[in-house]
């Protein structure tokens with residue numbers, strides 16, 4: 001069974017069809033790229049998968065179960081986490097706290113446990129703090145753990161968003177333009193890091209990215225959208241040579 005399956009997924013905004021009958025599957029352990037020109041419908045597709053917007057038609061299944069009637073929090077609980085194109089950090093909180101808050105969102109203890117300081121809550125909280133430290137080490141943010149998120153350099157903020165998403169212990173990680181605004185060295189570094197994260201957490205990753213060399217070098221398979229439609233799907237070498245892709249997107253690189 002595929003991890004994620006989209007079947008004829010459609011989203012309309014008034015007369016505009018932002019996502020038009022898109023079908024594809026993402027397999028367990030893949031790094032799957034979603035590319036296409038500006039306005040092609042990539043972020044809308046992420047919003048549909050994560051329940052931020054309702055579908056106008058079609059179905060989305062995760063591990064065989066329908067996702068498209070569930071709320072965003074239920075979808076997150078099922079094991080899907082995402083980052084946003086425009087970073088959504090708590091700027092005044094420290095780097096450590098930003099990740100800890102995300103961790104609490106999936107806490108298994110009740111508010112009552114926390115209030116009475118039950119041993120279960122204490123154990124959970126100790127475990128959470130340890131996990132946050134591990135994630136900060138993994139994303140090379142430990143030295144800035146006590147700094148407010150707002151004070152971080154841009155590339156560090158992008159990595160903090162990934163740490164927050166990983167704190168939810170997802171099975172599927174959706175990254176919306178993770179390399180936007182990074183310099184070439186940071187882009188390469190990010191690419192290596194995404195691969196390492198996939199191995200370490202046995203994750204499946206879907207990423208939206210405009211930087212074609214990064215997508216081609218990193219992804220196992222790539223789906224190409226243009227005006228809401230899926231125009232190509234396959235491994236990087238196949239997609240790179242597809243005439244429709246060259247015309248719609250790669251041609252103007």
Ligand SMILES: Nc1ncnc2c1ncn2[C@@H]1O[C@H](COP(=O)(O)OP(=O)(O)OP(=O)(O)O)[C@@H](O)[C@H]1O
Pocket residue numbers: 013016018036037038039040041042043044045
């Ligand atoms: N909430 C909305 N209301 C109306 N139109 C929208 C809304 N969200 C997106 N659209 C439109 O849907 C189309 C697809 O937008 P979307 O942001 O998904 O594209 P994208 O491929 O992610 O683009 P980019 O690469 O620029 O981020 C665009 O024409 C956009 O203007």
